[in-house]
Amino acid sequence: AQSVAQPEDQVNVAEGNPLTVKCTYSVSGNPYLFWYVQYPNRGLQFLLKYITGDNLVKGSYGFEAEFNKSQTSFHLKKPSALVSDSALYFCAVRFSGGYQKVTFGTGTKLQVIP
């Protein structure tokens, strides 16, 4: 079984400050990890993914995420938040062994305050 936990329903951050959205996962074997963003009335947009190699992954719109195997975490980060980053963020995991099922977390609403 595989699962994802996003412990914070909402994260508030002031514009210009660094932001972190937390994600922990559970999967048998090596994981593929993803972050997606969802704006109101729009589909999910891919931000970044971890497959293997460098633990720090850089993605779209200045976002990055750090894979930590010992803590089974894949936190999303950005050095300086923009008001336009306000959205719903989903972490997702997939077992690397062949099954295609992707399991998503429940989402974290990011609110960037001007």
Added chain:
Amino acid sequence: DTGVSQNPRHKITKRGQNVTFRCDPISEHNRLYWYRQTLGQGPEFLTYFQNEAQLEKSRLLSDRFSAERPKGSFSTLEIQRTEQGDSAMYLCASTIDRVRADTQYFGPGTRLTVL
């Protein structure tokens, strides 16, 4: 726009009616996925196609649900005898299997409301 498209965007139906949704993936994407998303939750995997073959199905996909991808291009998801609990956003995603951990590209979704 050559992204994933879904139709209709919204569907309101009465309990007991059948509904069908369509998904057109990105051209040349051979993998297609259906998810269901309810308020306050992340997308839940329903089923997956590789070309026209349905290879994985979630236990969420009861016998009232059926999905097809007859020619390996567009897909349809049918729900028979709809129930109020079927009210949700139904998302479609597609990808191509050229690389590992292929990124799934999502459509805008079909919002189903069962009265």
